[in-house]
Amino acid sequence: MTDRFDVVVVGGGIVGLATARALQIARPGIAIALLEKEPALAAHQTGRNSGVLHSGLYYRPGSLKARLCVEGRRRMLAFCEEEGLPVRISGKLVVAVSDAEIARLEGLCERGAANGVEGIGRLGPSGIADHEPHAAGVAGLWVPSTGVVDFGGVARRLGQILADRGASILTGCEVDRIETRSGGVVVGAGERTIAARALVNAAGLHADRVAAMSGVDPPVRIVPFRGEYHVLSAQAAGLVGGLIYPVPDPRFPFLGVHFTRRIDGSVEVGPNAVLALGREHYRGTRADWAGLTEVLGYRGFRRLAARHAVPGLGEMLRSRSRALYAREARRLVPAIRSGDLDRGGSGIRAQAVFPNGQLADDFVIAGEGPLIHVLSAPSPAATAALVIGEHLAGLVILRLDGGSD
Numbered sequence: 001m002t003d004r005f006d007v008v009v010v011g012g013g014i015v016g017l018a019t020a021r022a023l024q025i026a027r028p029g030i031a032i033a034l035l036e037k038e039p040a041l042a043a044h045q046t047g048r049n050s051g052v053l054h055s056g057l058y059y060r061p062g063s064l065k066a067r068l069c070v071e072g073r074r075r076m077l078a079f080c081e082e083e084g085l086p087v088r089i090s091g092k093l094v095v096a097v098s099d100a101e102i103a104r105l106e107g108l109c110e111r112g113a114a115n116g117v118e119g120i121g122r123l124g125p126s127g128i129a130d131h132e133p134h135a136a137g138v139a140g141l142w143v144p145s146t147g148v149v150d151f152g153g154v155a156r157r158l159g160q161i162l163a164d165r166g167a168s169i170l171t172g173c174e175v176d177r178i179e180t181r182s183g184g185v186v187v188g189a190g191e192r193t194i195a196a197r198a199l200v201n202a203a204g205l206h207a208d209r210v211a212a213m214s215g216v217d218p219p220v221r222i223v224p225f226r227g228e229y230h231v232l233s234a235q236a237a238g239l240v241g242g243l244i245y246p247v248p249d250p251r252f253p254f255l256g257v258h259f260t261r262r263i264d265g266s267v268e269v270g271p272n273a274v275l276a277l278g279r280e281h282y283r284g285t286r287a288d289w290a291g292l293t294e295v296l297g298y299r300g301f302r303r304l305a306a307r308h309a310v311p312g313l314g315e316m317l318r319s320r321s322r323a324l325y326a327r328e329a330r331r332l333v334p335a336i337r338s339g340d341l342d343r344g345g346s347g348i349r350a351q352a353v354f355p356n357g358q359l360a361d362d363f364v365i366a367g368e369g370p371l372i373h374v375l376s377a378p379s380p381a382a383t384a385a386l387v388i389g390e391h392l393a394g395l396v397i398l399r400l401d402g403g404s405d
Ligand SMILES: Cc1cc2nc3c(=O)[nH]c(=O)nc-3n(C[C@H](O)[C@H](O)[C@H](O)COP(=O)(O)OP(=O)(O)OC[C@H]3O[C@@H](n4cnc5c(N)ncnc54)[C@H](O)[C@@H]3O)c2cc1C
Pocket: 010, 011, 012, 013, 014, 015, 016, 035, 036, 037, 038, 041, 042, 043, 044, 045, 046, 047, 048, 049, 050, 051, 052, 053, 054, 173, 174, 175, 176, 202, 203, 204, 205, 206, 207, 210, 227, 271, 346, 347, 348, 349, 350, 377, 378, 379, 380, 381, 382, 383, 384
């Protein structure tokens, strides 16, 4: 028997949930099924990240990331306040530790201003100490609008609201086939078959595979990068008041090892970025061989690896050695010792890579017929989820109404 809906959303992370919620707001009464393969929502990127409500400092002006982050931050803050979810706008400090980083810091300041980030302040060494007495550097930026939140909690609340308003949230339901038909799409998950007029693929680490199931040759492939965290011991946690970041290396999409005082008060150090041995390989050294072979066989990955072999190796060494990890952390907070770091959790980023080895720098959304594929939704997609969801809902509605984008 086939169940029928207006829209099927694949993926119970924050992007899929926010899209379903935006559809419910735009079209009250719309029949939505959200399919999540895990037994609970937010089990992957959404529930395993730094929890930072980004301000919009880093992104190329005019990019989707820049446009959606600034507005998304404001909307996420308002949502948490309305729903009584914990959120704290603590501000963040970006620290340059060498003269060579000062020009890049200035570039960040200009980007932030161009993106509409308010209140950014330039700091000298004493200004750094005024905000974070244990941080040290030659110059800094103070970004007052950055904060922290629990994105997993936000996702679960969205799921609850969706269900209360009539959406079918089907957990433990892994989509394994997709067929497009005239007038819509038929999706299979084991024994179950679901028909809908439109489909949103928000499958995160598996988004390219889900796109391929529908017969699409995705323009990017997902390469999983694990981010490992340490937690500061209770004695050392007082060395960090809020959020302390390095100046990012422009060659990489990740922000570099930073300090985050989380919403629960604990202080995390990280994440680093090492090639994951599988798309859901959070711990240990035993590889998911099928997944790893797929990555190594991808031309885009091999080109990327050839270009970044040396820094990649450095990250892998740091991943194995707490002393090296602590050395990286000490660049920002010199009093940190390796004994202050306890191993924490990890998350895996779905990094989209083009066949020429270029990393996708922006969100990548592709549409074909009744299908919309979110092929890349990296950070700050959790911050921006509510407005990304509205953007995707707009694309769905065009399809339901018989238009095109
Ligand atoms: C280490 C790390 C730190 C980060 N820090 C931040 C931060 O501080 N601030 C920020 O804004 N962003 C941050 N991000 C990015 C943010 O977490 C992601 O951009 C966001 O969570 C993406 O959400 P998503 O819904 O697209 O993906 P996910 O949360 O991964 O959800 C995708 C879902 O699809 C499901 N799925 C996959 N395949 C199928 C299938 N075949 N059938 C059914 N379901 C399927 C998965 O089980 C999963 O639950 C970070 C990410 C990582 C990994």
